[in-house]
Amino acid sequence: MADTQSRSGPVSGTDNAMPGDQEPKKLFIKTYGCQMNVYDSDRMTDALAGAGYAMSETADEADLIVLNTCHIREKAAEKVYSELGRLRILQAQRAAEGKSTMIGVAGCVAQAEGEEIIARAPMVDLVFGPQSYHRLPDLLTRAKAGPVVETDFPAEDKFEHLPAPAREATIARGVTAFLTVQEGCDKFCSFCVVPYTRGAETSRPVAQVEAEARQLVDAGVREITLLGQNVNAYHGLDGTGETVGLAGLVRRLSEIEGLERLRYTTSHPRDMDDDLIAAHAELDTLMPYLHLPVQSGSDAILKSMNRRHTADDYLKLLERIRAARPDIAMSGDFIVGFPGETEADFEATMQIVREVRYASAFSFKYSPRPGTPGAELTDQVPEEVKNERLQRLQALIADQQTAFNSACEGRTMPVLFEKRGREPGQLAGRSPYLQTVLVDTDLSQIGTISQVTITGVGKNSLFGKIVT
Numbered sequence: 001m002a003d004t005q006s007r008s009g010p011v012s013g014t015d016n017a018m019p020g021d022q023e024p025k026k027l028f029i030k031t032y033g034c035q036m037n038v039y040d041s042d043r044m045t046d047a048l049a050g051a052g053y054a055m056s057e058t059a060d061e062a063d064l065i066v067l068n069t070c071h072i073r074e075k076a077a078e079k080v081y082s083e084l085g086r087l088r089i090l091q092a093q094r095a096a097e098g099k100s101t102m103i104g105v106a107g108c109v110a111q112a113e114g115e116e117i118i119a120r121a122p123m124v125d126l127v128f129g130p131q132s133y134h135r136l137p138d139l140l141t142r143a144k145a146g147p148v149v150e151t152d153f154p155a156e157d158k159f160e161h162l163p164a165p166a167r168e169a170t171i172a173r174g175v176t177a178f179l180t181v182q183e184g185c186d187k188f189c190s191f192c193v194v195p196y197t198r199g200a201e202t203s204r205p206v207a208q209v210e211a212e213a214r215q216l217v218d219a220g221v222r223e224i225t226l227l228g229q230n231v232n233a234y235h236g237l238d239g240t241g242e243t244v245g246l247a248g249l250v251r252r253l254s255e256i257e258g259l260e261r262l263r264y265t266t267s268h269p270r271d272m273d274d275d276l277i278a279a280h281a282e283l284d285t286l287m288p289y290l291h292l293p294v295q296s297g298s299d300a301i302l303k304s305m306n307r308r309h310t311a312d313d314y315l316k317l318l319e320r321i322r323a324a325r326p327d328i329a330m331s332g333d334f335i336v337g338f339p340g341e342t343e344a345d346f347e348a349t350m351q352i353v354r355e356v357r358y359a360s361a362f363s364f365k366y367s368p369r370p371g372t373p374g375a376e377l378t379d380q381v382p383e384e385v386k387n388e389r390l391q392r393l394q395a396l397i398a399d400q401q402t403a404f405n406s407a408c409e410g411r412t413m414p415v416l417f418e419k420r421g422r423e424p425g426q427l428a429g430r431s432p433y434l435q436t437v438l439v440d441t442d443l444s445q446i447g448t449i450s451q452v453t454i455t456g457v458g459k460n461s462l463f464g465k466i467v468t
């Protein structure tokens with residue numbers, strides 16, 4: 001999981017045109033955290049397009065700057081305050097030139113800290129949580145009269161009120177897209193802030209998701225990643241009032257003509273049901289890559305984390321998944337140095353990694369988060385022990401990633417071309433296993449899938465040749 005995500009390229013379209021010949025106002029959004037924030041930033045951009053804002057490449061020329069923040073670890077939250085320090089200077093410089101700059105803080109830090117943000121950074125005009133993005137144009141109007149903090153969980157369905165992106169905006173965003181289908185979390189892992197920042201688990205109705213997917217595909221999207229903090233807990237209502245699980249949703253979306261690939265993230269082991277496993281065996285559109293965090297290999301730590309499964313449950317689940325889809329590439333998340341973690345507990349984590357053989361995985365030092373039960377535990381692990389364990393785990397994961405990538409050399413696999421590569425005449429695409437594959441071919445191939453033979457393995461990408 002990257003700490004900052006960005007999407008470049010201005011979004012222009014007729015929707016941004018202003019009445020008369022007035023220049024559109026400029027918007028700059030900086031996105032931290034997970035893919036759901038990337039999705040949300042696009043939806044905020046869409047909501048503000050209707051209010052006359054066009055995206056700007058840099059913060060320097062923006063009339064409105066929004067930080068879409070992440071609260072998952074202390075470092076992520078602190079970044080927001082250092083960024084606000086920089087923005088204060090920018091705001092003052094622009095004011096000296098007679099230009100006003102509104103500053104908004106959105107996302108999970110906004111939800112968690114609310115008023116506290118204005119207290120620490122009084123130049124902020126607007127603090128608003130993830131459930132109020134559809135109210136953004138209205139909140140902006142209110143913020144002109146003084147600082148606004150909006151962190152309630154409104155009763156109305158945000159997704160019903162968020163405008164769809166203009167077709168041009170979707171086209172500019174490329175041939176792969178995120179689509180949030182589920183939000184919030186009821187699991188309350190003892191280390192995690194998400195249930196507090198994103199609220200209770202909710203699923204969007206099937207028809208709403210399907211309509212959004214069709215619009216994306218109509219604008220050239222070929223691969224959709226369904227998002228949710230607990231995406232495999234999805235249980236949306238269909239037109240007949242029945243509840244549909246993620247497998248059912250994926251089956252429906254697979255029928256959309258032109259939608260070549262589907263992925264989903266992030267999953268919880270307890271919600272990986274037989275139907276979803278069967279969908280992996282059944283559907284060619286469902287890509288053989290699964291992000292299924294286990295967090296630790298020690299049962300004592302898993303219990304203290306309130307994960308409500310054991311290491312063995314996870315391994316048995318994996319056996320069933322691999323029986324359905326033998327080539328599935330596994331990914332996961334790990335936390336080292338959770339309170340009470342002994343050397344033996346950590347060794348159990350190393351052991352589960354060895355047994356699973358991950359294609360890629362993310363690992364983090366435990367960061368005590370205010371308001372979570374984990375932060376109250378007394379046997380916190382010293383920083384230097386966390387550092388040392390993280391290094392050992394990351395070295396093992398890196399070896400596994402290299403092994404997984406090296407095993408692809410000589411194989412032929414379908415690659416979806418997404419964008420220009422680093423070198424001229426080169427495109428960057430994705431393998432079914434989410435690896436970046438660099439191939440010499442021309443720009444017109446963006447959005448198409450070709451059979452590619454993997455000819456080389458780099459540090460972060462594979463190299464390939466189209467099979468002719």
Ligand code: SAH
Pocket residue numbers: 001072073191192193194228229230266267268293295333334335364365366367368369
């Ligand atoms: N919903 C996802 C995880 C969301 S947070 C899931 O259940 O898997 C993404 C990852 O951040 C988590 O999987 C966990 O590994 C890590 N994380 C969450 N809280 C953390 C904390 N307090 N300290 C360190 N890492 C944390």
Ligand code: SF4
Pocket residue numbers: 185186187188189192193194195229230268
């Ligand atoms: Fe956080 Fe656990 Fe919920 Fe994932 S399942 S979002 S780690 S509380």
Ligand code: F3S
Pocket residue numbers: 032033034035036037069070071072107108193194197198229
């Ligand atoms: Fe961060 Fe919120 Fe996502 S805390 S990881 S931005 S759900």
